[in-house]
Amino acid sequence: MYRLLRPLPCLLALLAALPAAAEPPVLEHITVRAREARGAWSNVDSLLTAPVSPRLQPAPVLSLADLAQLQPSIALAGQGGLLQTVSIRGISGQQVANFWSNLPILSDRRAGTASSFIDPVMLESLEVLRGPASVYYGNGAGGGVLQLSPYRPQGVEWQLQWGSEGNENLQYVGAGNEQWTLALSRRGADDSNTAGGDSLNSEFEQYNLQLTGRFELAGQEAEFEQLISEGRDIGKSNSRYPERITDYPRERHWLGELSVVLPADWDASVYYHYQELDTRVERPGERINDVESESLDWGLRLVKQRELADVEFNWGLEYFGRRNVESRERETALDSGEILAQHTLDAEQDGVDLFADAYRQFGVIGLAVGLRWAWQDQQADGQDAVDDSALSGFIRADWQAGERWLWSLELAQGTRFAGVSERYFTGTTGRGQVLGNSRLDPEDTLGLDLGLQWRGERSQFEVHAWGMRIDDYIERVDVSDELQTFLNLTEGEIFGLEAAGSIALRDGWNLDLGGQVLEAEDNSGTPLADAVAPSAFIALRGQQGVWAGALRFEYRFSEEDVAPGEMAIDSASLLRASLSRELGHGLRLELWGRNLLDDSFRLGSDSLATEAPERSLGITLAWQQAPR
16 A cells, blocks of 8 residues: 555645646647547547647657657556557556557567557557557457557658667658658667666667558548558567577568448448568577568458437447468577477457447436447467457446536446467567467456546646456466466456646646556455556646747656566656757757666566666757648
8 A cells, every 4th residue: 555655745746736827828739630539439638548749749759659658557568679568557468459540450479569660750649548448449458558640741841860879860751731641761779778888689770651641432531541661670678688689680561541431421441451570589509599470460340420319329340350370480509500490370360349339418417338249269270269259348427517627437348359379379489488378268357447637727637546357367477487378367456546737837838747656466465467666747848939848757666566577666767858949941950868867777577677778869850841
C-alpha cells in the first residue's frame, strides 16, 4: 500500500492547481485529425484518450514506443532498442493491440507487437485506450490499444534532423492535398551509450514510403492507404551484449487498406499486411542462429451505424486471416562450420467476429453497451488444429453532474486467443530457445474504471481509479537456462490511479500535467511482471511570435517490489525540451534535447533491460509550403 501512496502528494498538488487557473486567456490549441469512432459511443473530450501528435512533443520521438510512454500509465517493456514494446496499466506483450487505421498489426515476436517499423513522422496521431477494449477492437485488445492514424501532408514539406547520441538522423519529404498524399522518410542511428559510458547495441537504418488517396469508386466515396517499410541492421539492445549479440539484419512490411462507403451507409474496408523479419543471434566463439520469418495477414470489416428512437447503434462483422506464417532457422557452429537447418513454423489462422454496441442519452445520464462474439481456428503443419470462441462485453454509464463535472463508470471484459507462434513455434529467439504449447487457453481480463472529469473555461482535469482481474494469462516461463515455453499461469489483480490536467496560461502558453500509480499482484501476493513504476510529469509549451518552446519534466519513482526474475527499477529525473524559431518563407529551425539531466536509469524491470541512452542534443531544420 505504501507504494501506492508515494506519488499521491505529487498528483494531488498537480490536480489542486487546475481549478485555480481562472484568469489566463484561452489558448488556441493545435488540433489533430482523428479517426472516426469505432463504436456508437466515443469519449472524445477525455484528456487520457485524446489523440496525441508526434509533432507536438517537447523533443522529437524516435519510435512509437517513445511517443506512447509519454502518456500516464504507459511504460517501456521488454529489453530495449528500436523494437521496444510498451506496457499499458501493467499489461504488455500480445495483450496490447496495435492498429494502423482499421488494420490490426500482428507480430510473431514473443515480446509483442512494436509497430516500430512505422516512422513517427508518418503518423498524424496516436490514441491510447486503457483497459479491455475487445468489443471495439477484437482479439488481443484485452489490456489496451495503440491506435495509429497516418499523416497526410498538405502542400510540399521537408525535414532534416540530427541528434548527438548515436548520430541519429532523419531525412523526410512529403507532398499532398485533400485528394492524395505521398511521403518518404529515412531514419538511422549508430550504436549509442548510456550515461555511465556502456555501449548499447541500438544501431538501425529504416525507410518508409506512405501513399494515401481519396476518390470515387462506382459513385461511392473511397479512400486508400499504403505503407512500405524496410529496416536494416537493427540492433537489439539488452544486457547480454556483447557476450550475446542479437540483430535484425532485415525487416520488411507492406500494408494497406481500402475503405468504401457502400449503399445504405455501410462502411466497408479491406486490408492486408505482409511482413518479413530476419533475426540473427550470435554467441561469439560458439554458434550463430539465423531465423527468417514471414507472414501475410488480411481481412475485411463491414460496419453500419444508424440512429433509431434516440438510440445510436453500431453493428457489423469482421474476418481476419493469416497465411504463410512461416519461420526457418539455420544454425552455424563457429568451430566446425557445420550447418543445421530446420523449418520451425508453418501455420495459418482464420477468425470471424460479430459485434454490436448501442448508446443512448437519458437526460444527464448516458448509457453505452456492447457485445462481440469471436471465433478463431489455427493450424500448423504436422500438429493438431485448435479452434476457440469467446464472448466479450462492456457497459458504461456517464453522469453529467452539473455544468462542469462528468462522472463515468465502465465495466469491460476482454479476451485474447493464443497466437500461432505461442502455440506452434519451436526455435531460436532474441531471448533464447522457445518451445510452443498448443494447449494454451484464451486469456481473460475484466476491468472496472471509475472516472471524474472537470472542465472549466481555461482548464480541465481528469482522474481515474481502476482495477483489472486477469485469468489464464499466458506467461513465458523457463524450462531450463536455455529453453522457455508458454503456460497459462497468472491469475491476479491490477489496480491503480491515474490523472491528467491542462491549464491555459497567459500569453499563449499551456501547462499539461499528470501521473499514475498502480499495484499488481497474483493470487499469492507475488508482484506481476511489467508493472508500471509510479511517476508524475509536468509539461509547458507555447508560442510567442516567431518563437516556440516546449519543456517536459517527469519524475519516475523507484520500484523495488518486482516480479520474480525481474530487476528493481531505480528512480529517474527525465527532462526533455525544445526551442524553435520561424525563419520566414516556411523555414523553421529547432534545437532540442532528451535526458538533459544525463540521468542514469534502467528502462524497465525486464531482467535483460539496459540503462537508457545518455543525454542527446539535436537540431531540426524543416520547411513547409506556405498555405495559399
